[in-house]
Amino acid sequence: MEDIYYDDESELYFETSTFSDTFCDNFEVKDFRGVYFPCLYAIIFLAGLLGNSLVIVTKVLYEKLKTMTDIYMMNLAIADLILLCTLPLWAVAAYNEWVFGTVMCNVVTGVYTVNFNSCMLLLTCVTVNRYHAIVQATKMPKNKRTHGMFICAAVWVFAIILALPEFILSEAISNESGKTVCIMNYPPNSSNTIEVGVRVTQMAVGFLIPFVTMIICYTIITITLLKAKGFQKSKSLKIISAVVIVFMICELPYNIVLLLLTVQITSKEHTSCEYNANIAYAIIVTESIAYVHCCLNPILYVFLGVKFRNNFLKILNDVGCISQKQLHGNQKTECETSQQRTCVSETTMYPL
Numbered sequence: 001m002e003d004i005y006y007d008d009e010s011e012l013y014f015e016t017s018t019f020s021d022t023f024c025d026n027f028e029v030k031d032f033r034g035v036y037f038p039c040l041y042a043i044i045f046l047a048g049l050l051g052n053s054l055v056i057v058t059k060v061l062y063e064k065l066k067t068m069t070d071i072y073m074m075n076l077a078i079a080d081l082i083l084l085c086t087l088p089l090w091a092v093a094a095y096n097e098w099v100f101g102t103v104m105c106n107v108v109t110g111v112y113t114v115n116f117n118s119c120m121l122l123l124t125c126v127t128v129n130r131y132h133a134i135v136q137a138t139k140m141p142k143n144k145r146t147h148g149m150f151i152c153a154a155v156w157v158f159a160i161i162l163a164l165p166e167f168i169l170s171e172a173i174s175n176e177s178g179k180t181v182c183i184m185n186y187p188p189n190s191s192n193t194i195e196v197g198v199r200v201t202q203m204a205v206g207f208l209i210p211f212v213t214m215i216i217c218y219t220i221i222t223i224t225l226l227k228a229k230g231f232q233k234s235k236s237l238k239i240i241s242a243v244v245i246v247f248m249i250c251e252l253p254y255n256i257v258l259l260l261l262t263v264q265i266t267s268k269e270h271t272s273c274e275y276n277a278n279i280a281y282a283i284i285v286t287e288s289i290a291y292v293h294c295c296l297n298p299i300l301y302v303f304l305g306v307k308f309r310n311n312f313l314k315i316l317n318d319v320g321c322i323s324q325k326q327l328h329g330n331q332k333t334e335c336e337t338s339q340q341r342t343c344v345s346e347t348t349m350y351p352l
Contacts (some may be wrong), residue, residue, distance in 0.1 A: 024250040037094035053296035062311040068148035073130040083115035097179035105182035110167035117159035131217035207255040250293040254286035
């Protein structure tokens with residue numbers, strides 16, 4: 001029986017199968033991966049680079065990080081951006097082989113995991129912050145900016161701690177076909193304990209914690225909005241629905257496949273080559289869908305707000321794409337079309 005190798009995203013990458021009694025020819029899986037990943041990664045990288053860069057520019061230069069929401073959004077954009085910057089390296093590895101050496105394998109795999117964990121934890125913080133701002137506004141901390149910076153620092157430290165196995169165990173080694181792959185090389189005497197622990201942590205931080213938090217907090221927020229009077233709540237409720245639905249579509253399929261793989265590893269059940277190939281295809285496709293979330297975060301959490309649209313117009317004005325007259329004209333139209341009595345920089349009194 002042979003080994004199962006895992007690539008940079010801790011996804012299944014079958015060179016051969018530990019759980020199959022016979023050698024598995026997986027050339028079709030590798031050919032599919034070698035074409036699918038580079039093409040999709042290029043699209044995700046460019047779209048995510050543009051969106052998250054716009055968020056950072058507006059938050060730092062135009063909004064001056066005045067609120068906890070600004071700080072969370074900037075840190076989320078940074079985490080998404082750094083995670084996306086690992087994609088070109090993985091695209092090269094998928095197309096050919098890992099050509100960057102063991103040190104880069106340690107660094108890139110660890111950096112990917114740090115930013116993946118921080119993304120999910122920051123999304124959780126954003127959800128809780130919205131809950132406090134809407135449901136428990138009187139209990140919000142007085143020094144919101146300092147409080148937000150402290151929480152973000154704690155998130156980054158915790159994410160680094162969770163990524164220590166990737167920093168330590170990742171290694172560039174040659175596979176059965178003679179090509180170099182960057183994998184998590186678990187100790188042979190660990191009895192799968194470390195591997196299962198890493199995967200369970202990934203599923204808990206990467207899906208379970210943020211998802212449960214979203215369901216609880218957004219349910220209470222929705223009830224609060226429905227009870228509010230004299231407030232146009234339809235847009236806020238649509239945003240809440242979009243946030244939860246997009247998260248489920250992007251993250252749930254990948255975590256279901258990871259759960260199946262973890263159960264398989266734990267039980268040490270022998271499986272057929274066809275089953276192993278199907279799991280490999282599922283991991284490849286669902287993981288790429290999860291990456292799309294990095295492109296959608298700016299849209300769901302920033303771009304839908306009036307504040308961002310006004311600041312984006314200021315950016316266009318500063319770079320000479322629109323005139324000062326057009327800037328004021330667009331802002332005036334924004335105010336006139338608003339159903340509120342006064343024109344404010346936030347979308348509503350409820351910061352969604």
